[in-house]
Amino acid sequence: MAEIILEMRHITKEFSGVKALDDVNLKIKKGEIHALCGENGAGKSTLMNVLSGVYPYGTYTGDIVYKGENCEFNTIRSSEKKGIVIIHQELALIPALSIAENVFLGNENTTFKGVIDWDETDRKARDVLSTIGMGSEDLSQQVQNLGVGKQQLIEIAKALTKQVELLILDEPTAALNDEESNILLELMLNLKKQGITCIMISHKLNEVSRVADSITVIRDGHTIETIEKTDKAIEEDRIIKGMVGRELTNRYPERNSKIGEVVFEVKNWMAYNPLDSKRKVINDVSLHVRRGEVVGFAGLMGAGRTELAMSLFGKAYGKNISGTMIKNGEELHLKSIKDAINHKIAYVSEDRKKYGLVLINDLKWNMSLSSLASRFSKHSVIDSNDEIHLTEEYRKKINIKANSIEQIVGSLSGGNQQKVVLAKWMLSEPDVLLLDEPTRGIDVGAKYEIYTVINSLADAGKAVIVISSEMPELLGICDRIYVINEGEIAGELQKDEFSQERIMKIIMNHIGREK
Amino acid sequence: MSNETTMNQRKLAMANLKQYGMMIALFVIYIIFLMLSDGKNAAPMNINNLVMQNSYVVILSIGMLLCCLTANVDLAVGSIVAFCGAAAAIMVLDYHIAVPVTFAIVLLIGILVGMWQGFFIAVLKVPPFIVTLANMLVFRGLTMVILNGQTKGPLPQEFTQVGAGYLPQIFMQIGGTKIEILALLGGLLASVVLVLLEIRSRRNKLKHNFVVAPIWQVVAKLVVIIGVLNFITAKLALYMGLPLVLLIMMALIIIYSFITNDTVAGRQVYAVGGNVNAARLSGINTDKVMFWVYTNMGLLAALAGIVLAARNASATPKAGDTFELDAIAACYIGGAAVQGGSGTITGAVIGALVMGILNNGMSLIGWSVDIQRVVKGLVLLAAVTFDLYNKRKSA
Numbered sequence: 086m087a088e089i090i091l092e093m094r095h096i097t098k099e100f101s102g103v104k105a106l107d108d109v110n111l112k113i114k115k116g117e118i119h120a121l122c123g124e125n126g127a128g129k130s131t132l133m134n135v136l137s138g139v140y141p142y143g144t145y146t147g148d149i150v151y152k153g154e155n156c157e158f159n160t161i162r163s164s165e166k167k168g169i170v171i172i173h174q175e176l177a178l179i180p181a182l183s184i185a186e187n188v189f190l191g192n193e194n195t196t197f198k199g200v201i202d203w204d205e206t207d208r209k210a211r212d213v214l215s216t217i218g219m220g221s222e223d224l225s226q227q228v229q230n231l232g233v234g235k236q237q238l239i240e241i242a243k244a245l246t247k248q249v250e251l252l253i254l255d256e257p258t259a260a261l262n263d264e265e266s267n268i269l270l271e272l273m274l275n276l277k278k279q280g281i282t283c284i285m286i287s288h289k290l291n292e293v294s295r296v297a298d299s300i301t302v303i304r305d306g307h308t309i310e311t312i313e314k315t316d317k318a319i320e321e322d323r324i325i326k327g328m329v330g331r332e333l334t335n336r337y338p339e340r341n342s343k344i345g346e347v348v349f350e351v352k353n354w355m356a357y358n359p360l361d362s363k364r365k366v367i368n369d370v371s372l373h374v375r376r377g378e379v380v381g382f383a384g385l386m387g388a389g390r391t392e393l394a395m396s397l398f399g400k401a402y403g404k405n406i407s408g409t410m411i412k413n414g415e416e417l418h419l420k421s422i423k424d425a426i427n428h429k430i431a432y433v434s435e436d437r438k439k440y441g442l443v444l445i446n447d448l449k450w451n452m453s454l455s456s457l458a459s460r461f462s463k464h465s466v467i468d469s470n471d472e473i474h475l476t477e478e479y480r481k482k483i484n485i486k487a488n489s490i491e492q493i494v495g496s497l498s499g500g501n502q503q504k505v506v507l508a509k510w511m512l513s514e515p516d517v518l519l520l521d522e523p524t525r526g527i528d529v530g531a532k533y534e535i536y537t538v539i540n541s542l543a544d545a546g547k548a549v550i551v552i553s554s555e556m557p558e559l560l561g562i563c564d565r566i567y568v569i570n571e572g573e574i575a576g577e578l579q580k581d582e583f584s585q586e587r588i589m590k591i592i593m594n595h596i597g598r599e600k
Numbered sequence: 601m602s603n604e605t606t607m608n609q610r611k612l613a614m615a616n617l618k619q620y621g622m623m624i625a626l627f628v629i630y631i632i633f634l635m636l637s638d639g640k641n642a643a644p645m646n647i648n649n650l651v652m653q654n655s656y657v658v659i660l661s662i663g664m665l666l667c668c669l670t671a672n673v674d675l676a677v678g679s680i681v682a683f684c685g686a687a688a689a690i691m692v693l694d695y696h697i698a699v700p701v702t703f704a705i706v707l708l709i710g711i712l713v714g715m716w717q718g719f720f721i722a723v724l725k726v727p728p729f730i731v732t733l734a735n736m737l738v739f740r741g742l743t744m745v746i747l748n749g750q751t752k753g754p755l756p757q758e759f760t761q762v763g764a765g766y767l768p769q770i771f772m773q774i775g776g777t778k779i780e781i782l783a784l785l786g787g788l789l790a791s792v793v794l795v796l797l798e799i800r801s802r803r804n805k806l807k808h809n810f811v812v813a814p815i816w817q818v819v820a821k822l823v824v825i826i827g828v829l830n831f832i833t834a835k836l837a838l839y840m841g842l843p844l845v846l847l848i849m850m851a852l853i854i855i856y857s858f859i860t861n862d863t864v865a866g867r868q869v870y871a872v873g874g875n876v877n878a879a880r881l882s883g884i885n886t887d888k889v890m891f892w893v894y895t896n897m898g899l900l901a902a903l904a905g906i907v908l909a910a911r912n913a914s915a916t917p918k919a920g921d922t923f924e925l926d927a928i929a930a931c932y933i934g935g936a937a938v939q940g941g942s943g944t945i946t947g948a949v950i951g952a953l954v955m956g957i958l959n960n961g962m963s964l965i966g967w968s969v970d971i972q973r974v975v976k977g978l979v980l981l982a983a984v985t986f987d988l989y990n991k992r993k994s995a
Contacts, residue, residue: 398881399883401880401881421883421885422880422881422882422883423883423884423885425883426882426883432881434881439875439877439878440877440878440881441878441881442875442878443870443871443874443875443878443879443941444874444875445874445937445941445942446870446871446874446941450867450870450871454867454871454878454879454882454884455882455883457864457867457868458864461864462863462864465863465864465865466862466863466864467862467863467864467867469862470804470808473808473810474808489811509882
């Protein structure tokens with residue numbers, strides 16, 4: 086029996102009454118690579134943040150026993166002192182500083198009183214970089230000139246200088262291509278040989294089954310099971326079953342779909358990254374939506390669903406967009422967002438605070454914003470009576486809980502804010518609605534109400550596309566699902582074929598496909 | 601229900617109180633200087649000077665408020681004021697172009713200068729702070745160049761009329777004092793209009809079942825505003841009547857209040873300042889908004905340049921120096937949010953008046969210009985600190 090380096094016991098963590106982690110137990114053996122798997126929002130990152138002191142001791146309940154010692158970490162620094170280092174999905178590098186400076190960021194080699202010893206810095210940086218196979222790199226080079234793959238390695242170098250014993254990697258290969266991922270995975274196996282224990286969070290099950298010695302599956306804030314690698318590799322299907330195996334209860338309103346003819350169709354849609362016009366973000370996507378139909382876009386984070394929806398919405402995202410868009414039999418050539426709105430297309434963004442609302446303004450102003458020119462004004466002069474009447478009507482219609490339409494939206498709850506965004510787009514009277522994560526971060530009751538609104542929109546003959554990272558939600562409210570991965574349509578599921586395993590399998594097959 | 605109504609009314613009263621806070625501060629500052637200067641700042645001639653001296657800052661503040669709404673500023677306005685004033689003086693004195701034609705051309709120059717700034721800001725996406733800082737240097741330099749570093753004057757009476765002239769006057773002798781009747785009548789007429797507008801807006805709100813302020817509050821507000829208004833017009837009547845710039849300012853305040861409150865364009869400026877991403881995804885061409893905000897600023901800077909040159913009867917290379925700072929300070933003192941997205945035209949005008957009354961009062965009691973700067977700086981600092989503190993507390 087191998088030595089246990091870390092044990093997390095009965096960890097429970099709440100965010101304003103919602104349990105993100107509920108009595109989670111985790112055992113990590115010394116010198117192994119341990120993978121954490123689970124859907125988006127299952128609680129993997131939260132658990133790692135508890136471990137590394139991002140959420141300080143006292144904000145959660147339960148015990149962390151590390152090397153036989155009960156630990157109470159209050160900051161990331163206190164966990165780093167013990168040799169626990171976390172590398173987040175968003176890299177913590179300073180783009181304009183050199184490689185050497187980044188490697189020792191927050192951990193500088195100093196002579197006395199905070200003066201940096203550059204010789205020592207360069208010598209040590211050279212040493213640590215050669216252990217990760219980057220010995221030939223120019224140390225004075227700015228980090229922003231490196232690719233993401235190398236940046237990820239720099240992060241690991243940074244961890245190594247902190248005498249890391251337990252390294253936590255959150256989605257380390259999410260942004261990497263196959264070759265870069267390979268280098269990283271090899272490095273992980275190398276570090277293992279040197280006796281460093283590693284926890285990795287990953288969606289890429291093929292990588293997990295390749296390098297992991299054991300896998301813990303987390304679902305809805307609970308640890309479901311830990312699968313040990315025996316003599317043969319762990320099968321991906323086995324992991325998927327653990328990840329999604331949950332029962333659906335009656336969390337979705339009844340829906341009698343009355344589906345009509347195709348109203349919205351996209352053919353051979355392509356889009357490139359606006360910052361890097363050689364990188365294809367959307368590749369040859371063709372899809373259609375019928376009148377009264379709710380179509381889901383399933384996929385992992387970063388699959389390109391938001392990018393696809395925004396590129397359709399008057400080129401709000403992307404460069405060199407090509408392809409055909411047909412609405413009600415008429416081919417559209419949208420040049421701007423305004424154009425899209427005028428052609429009765431609406432896009433509800435995934436981040437309501439950042440992209441959906443003007444938080445310092447009231448309900449009325451927010452709800453009228455996208456149809457000011459078309460509906461609330463004559464000769465550019467706003468008809469404030471119309472504005473009051475219509476926004477009040479919609480407030481009642483979808484039951485936004487606010488004192489009045491003159492309340493500042495920043496003071497509303499998340500669910501009600503989301504309803505304000507929906508009302509805004511309903512007021513623009515669209516035929517096609519693109520709803521991006523319409524229920525993100527809102528409670529179950531508000532979710533149900535949003536689903537009801539989506540149903541009524543479909544019943545009114547609109548074509549609705551819903552993007553969601555919560556698979557059960559898509560299964561519950563959609564008539565048909567497109568599975569999207571790496572900017573392509575990886576598969577399509579009809580209602581009678583719906584299951585989470587199928588969606589996951591389509592994604593995994595697409596990730597593992599020959600390129 | 602009744603409980604909720606009184607609660608909403610109380611909230612509304614608090615909001616109104618905040619809105620009138622700066623107006624009350626303005627009043628208090630005026631009273632303090634009234635006592636310190638032994639009533640000198642209430643003399644008819646001084647009231648007249650207050651109006652004329654502050655007209656350009658008020659005009660600039662109106663344009664600057666739109667910049668502030670987008671969470672930016674225009675540092676070049678002082679230089680543009682000087683440049684436009686110089687261009688006007690040269691056209692009239694050296695090229696003998698008719699005054700009305702000159703005015704039209706100068707306003708056009710202002711628009712072009714604004715478009716030049718707007719092009720860099722909206723199309724080339726250079727931060728407004730940098731663009732306007734650069735143009736502050738460029739147009740100050742150009743002013744020196746076209747004036748050869750000399751003052752150009754004197755300007756003909758037809759020109760100076762705009763900055764130093766009066767509306768038609770009818771003087772009457774009443775009880776031994778000479779009084780300009782039209783100023784008095786103008787004040788009374790404006791009072792009647794204010795009352796009618798208030799009644800109309802209140803009726804409209806009641807018709808839509810909206811919460812309205814209690815009647816005593818409305819009456820109190822009207823009494824104060826009408827009192828101040830008629831105090832000013834009465835004082836002006838005792839001097840030379842209504843200055844032409846007063847009419848220009850009033851017209852601008854009404855036009856721009858209308859634009860910001862009641863037009864799609866105005867609402868778009870607020871949306872861009874409040875959340876540029878949300879505005880863009882709601883179909884607003886945010887670049888276009890930025891372009892026109894700075895173009896508009898150019899136009900108003902040109903107008904201020906004409907008024908300033910007219911009042912001084914000449915154009916000087918140093919004209920309009922630090923006016924941009926006065927205008928920016930006026931907006932923030934008047935409650936515009938530093939983060940953008942909130943602020944009003946009336947607020948900016950009141951801010952400008954606070955600065956003006958401070959300047960005027962301190963001059964009257966003989967404080968040096970150096971001390972005046974210190975006081976103005978502290979007032980700005982206090983006003984914005986107070987505003988931010990208040991917001992944080994209520995958040």
